[in-house]
Amino acid sequence: MEKHVLLRDLDVPNIREIAVYQANDGYAAWRKAIGSLEVAGMKPDEVMGVVKDAGLRGRGGAGFPAGLKWSFLPKDMFPKYVVVNGDESEAGTFKDHQLVENNPHQVIEGVALCSYAVQAGTAYIYLRGEFYEPAKALQKAIDEAYAAGLLGKNIFGTSYSLDIHIHLGAGAYICGEETALLESLEGKLGQPRLRPPFPAVQGLYAKPTVINNIETLANVPPIVLYGAKWYRQFGTEKSPGTKIFCVSGRVNKPGNFELPLGQYTIRDLIEMAGGTIDGRPVKGILPAGSSAPILPASVLDTKLDYESVAAAGSILGSASFVILDDTVDIVWAARKMVRFFKHESCGKCTPCREGTFWALRVYDKIVSGHGTQRDIDMLVDVANGMANKCFCLLGEFSTSPVLSTIKHFRPEYEQFIREHHDGKSGIYQDELIRDHAISVLSEAPTGKSH
Numbered sequence: 001m002e003k004h005v006l007l008r009d010l011d012v013p014n015i016r017e018i019a020v021y022q023a024n025d026g027y028a029a030w031r032k033a034i035g036s037l038e039v040a041g042m043k044p045d046e047v048m049g050v051v052k053d054a055g056l057r058g059r060g061g062a063g064f065p066a067g068l069k070w071s072f073l074p075k076d077m078f079p080k081y082v083v084v085n086g087d088e089s090e091a092g093t094f095k096d097h098q099l100v101e102n103n104p105h106q107v108i109e110g111v112a113l114c115s116y117a118v119q120a121g122t123a124y125i126y127l128r129g130e131f132y133e134p135a136k137a138l139q140k141a142i143d144e145a146y147a148a149g150l151l152g153k154n155i156f157g158t159s160y161s162l163d164i165h166i167h168l169g170a171g172a173y174i175c176g177e178e179t180a181l182l183e184s185l186e187g188k189l190g191q192p193r194l195r196p197p198f199p200a201v202q203g204l205y206a207k208p209t210v211i212n213n214i215e216t217l218a219n220v221p222p223i224v225l226y227g228a229k230w231y232r233q234f235g236t237e238k239s240p241g242t243k244i245f246c247v248s249g250r251v252n253k254p255g256n257f258e259l260p261l262g263q264y265t266i267r268d269l270i271e272m273a274g275g276t277i278d279g280r281p282v283k284g285i286l287p288a289g290s291s292a293p294i295l296p297a298s299v300l301d302t303k304l305d306y307e308s309v310a311a312a313g314s315i316l317g318s319a320s321f322v323i324l325d326d327t328v329d330i331v332w333a334a335r336k337m338v339r340f341f342k343h344e345s346c347g348k349c350t351p352c353r354e355g356t357f358w359a360l361r362v363y364d365k366i367v368s369g370h371g372t373q374r375d376i377d378m379l380v381d382v383a384n385g386m387a388n389k390c391f392c393l394l395g396e397f398s399t400s401p402v403l404s405t406i407k408h409f410r411p412e413y414e415q416f417i418r419e420h421h422d423g424k425s426g427i428y429q430d431e432l433i434r435d436h437a438i439s440v441l442s443e444a445p446t447g448k449s450h
């Protein structure tokens with residue numbers, strides 16, 4: 001069922017230690033690629049070629065082919081940088097955390113191979129601010145790799161040198177957006193940049209930069225070691241390889257499950273996660289946390305790959321499946337997600353800054369028992385007013401919980417408003433008061449720290 005190409009810690013105890021990792025083919029791809037004074041390695045273009053042939057798609061959300069992205073970097077501009085996105089702030093996503101903490105050398109080896117392929121001499125691994133323990137584990141592994149001569153100056157006696165640094169963010173969701181991440185890494189306020197120029201040409205410090213997700217790069221060592229054909233035995237033609245699926249919400253055994261893409265269905269995934277609590281019926285599925293349009297239970301037999309989830313009306317994104325059963329109030333869930341986006345909006349552009357504010361105001365009116373049926377259309381209007389007008393995808397994402405829950409669960413909204421319309425029986429009063437207190441504290445005049 002599960003195939004552990006990435007979550008190897010589940011099969012090999014203590015693989016986080018360099019000796020155990022090396023005894024299990026660890027750094028063999030790195031040695032193969034870079035060679036040594038005596039043995040010729042692979043040319044950087046060959047490493048890029050095998051990743052292209054493998055069809056590895058980015059695991060950070062958009063599913064963009066990794067090898068193709070690397071090939072966009074101009075060959076004659078130096079220095080170049082590799083930036084690794086470990087911000088992992090999407091609701092329900094916790095796969096990069098497990099990789100960094102339990103299989104850090106595979107992440108480092110992937111970063112090194114990517115850096116070599118594009119001829120970058122420095123790589124930065126950007127981790128979300130709360131990842132204090134994973135950052136410690138990763139730093140320990142980086143130190144071990146330096147001590148073993150796998151990183152640093154003139155690796156294995158070749159002319160290639162590489163340094164890897166860790167950078168901790170400050171817990172802002174927007175800093176997972178690649179250009180905001182670059183701003184944050186440069187010490188500025190984490191707000192997205194206008195594109196073009198794209199990071200491949202003008203990224204970190206205005207130099208050519210590859211930005212890839214942690215899980216994306218953790219795939220690279222086995223691809224380089226065993227080849228594209230080996231990798232393509234898993235997954236489908238358009239979605240090759242395995243993918244880590246994070247499952248949370250109303251299931252008995254939440255956790256990470258690594259599966260070949262396109263082989264199993266959402267229903268299978270829920271079963272692997274121990275089924276729903278008390279066996280209750282599934283009401284909705286968020287396949288990529290709060291950013292993805294909610295799917296109704298009627299599509300439980302959708303295959304788990306990029307194309308199938310898109311055809312069902314949502315996105316696979318980072319594959320953070322949040323399962324909602326029939327005990328979950330959809331209006332409450334949608335409000336919670338909108339509140340998240342309102343809180344995380346960086347404020348740079350008006351549609352998102354104002355739109356998330358107004359959407360939350362309408363939700364608060366509804367859940368405090370003052371809603372009217374017209375407010376449902378008002379929510380749709382606000383969301384449509386934002387769609388395709390925001391500076392970055394965060395603003396677009398914020399319309400998903402509104403539009404998709406109203407599309408699939410409008411009768412629930414109508415019933416909620418009918419049953420809670422006396423101005424007193426707002427069932428989430430305590431939550432509203434608590435949220436308001438948190439907002440006042442976290443949005444104090446000093447502003448957010450990104």
Ligand SMILES: Cc1cc2nc3c(=O)[nH]c(=O)nc-3n(C[C@H](O)[C@H](O)[C@H](O)COP(=O)(O)O)c2cc1C
Binds near residue numbers: 060063087089175
């Ligand atoms: C609001 C927002 C948050 C994001 N958060 C993350 C994140 O936490 N981790 C991540 O890898 N990509 C995140 N992304 C996607 C990145 O912008 C980028 O596409 C990704 O890091 C590229 O890596 P990949 O090609 O390996 O997927 C986010 C995008 C947006 C718009």
Ligand code: SF4
Binds near residue numbers: 345348391393
């Ligand atoms: S869409 Fe939102 S998060 Fe993105 S730039 Fe505009 S205000 Fe900032």
